[in-house]
Amino acid sequence: MEPVTLTADDGLVLRPWRAEDVPAVLDALRDPAVARWNPPYSPSPDLAVAADWVARRADWSGDEHASLAIRAAGTDELLGSVSLFRIDRVHDNAEMGYWVAAGARGRGVAATAVRALTDWSFTTLGLARVQLFHAVENPASCRVAEKAGYRLEGTARRSYRYGDGVLHDEHLHGRLATDPAD
Numbered sequence: 108m109e110p111v112t113l114t115a116d117d118g119l120v121l122r123p124w125r126a127e128d129v130p131a132v133l134d135a136l137r138d139p140a141v142a143r144w145n146p147p148y149s150p151s152p153d154l155a156v157a158a159d160w161v162a163r164r165a166d167w168s169g170d171e172h173a174s175l176a177i178r179a180a181g182t183d184e185l186l187g188s189v190s191l192f193r194i195d196r197v198h199d200n201a202e203m204g205y206w207v208a209a210g211a212r213g214r215g216v217a218a219t220a221v222r223a224l225t226d227w228s229f230t231t232l233g234l235a236r237v238q239l240f241h242a243v244e245n246p247a248s249c250r251v252a253e254k255a256g257y258r259l260e261g262t263a264r265r266s267y268r269y270g271d272g273v274l275h276d277e278h279l280h281g282r283l284a285t286d287p288a289d
């Protein structure tokens with residue numbers, strides 16, 4: 108796949124990752140909440156780690172992920188990250204992940220971006236289902252899932268070792284292409 112740029116609601120633009128994003132990504136990877144609740148990337152991220160993080164997400168050639176930077180239209184400020192990953196063309200499903208920079212939280216950025224990338228995965232990739240997991244102790248992420256139309260489907264017990272090194276219970280949320288738009 109070639110990376111795409113998507114226009115989302117509320118003046119958000121989801122665009123391919125670029126090398127110029129590396130310093131802002133390093134700040135985000137060092138944010139305590141991202142380090143705790145997103146997949147642990149490195150215990151002590153530096154510029155090389157952030158550059159590798161960006162390069163992997165800018166390269167869609169393996170067809171297994173579609174990862175985009177969240178920006179406000181007309182500005183260069185990086186607001187966050189949204190990623191469709193584990194794209195499985197046998198079962199036509201994938202998983203969704205996201206973070207939002209600390210200064211941009213609480214104004215709907217994550218839910219709007221997740222909804223836009225999910226809609227694209229259904230209409231353009233033809234996926235049937237997208238699912239996401241979050242730690243039960245991360246209620247903000249649970250709310251993002253609900254607002255983006257992902258139904259709570261259950262709790263996976265001690266299913267993922269987060270950045271604190273502890274195995275946490277996780278909520279599984281799923282959204283189907285056939286779910287009614289709300």
Ligand SMILES: CC(C)(COP(=O)(O)OP(=O)(O)OC[C@H]1O[C@@H](n2cnc3c(N)ncnc32)[C@H](O)[C@@H]1OP(=O)(O)O)[C@@H](O)C(=O)NCCC(=O)NCCS
Nearest residue numbers: 140144206207212213214215216217218241246247248250
């Ligand atoms: C979780 C995260 C992505 C949310 O991003 P965001 O852009 O602030 O999300 P939104 O503004 O779209 O929605 C957040 C919702 O959570 C709610 N919320 C925030 N903190 C909460 C808390 N402690 N308890 C309950 N709800 C909470 C907000 O009120 C909001 O809901 P509302 O719109 O109904 O008021 C962001 O906080 C983040 O990056 N956190 C650290 C990394 C992380 O958790 N990533 C997700 C891993 S699964």
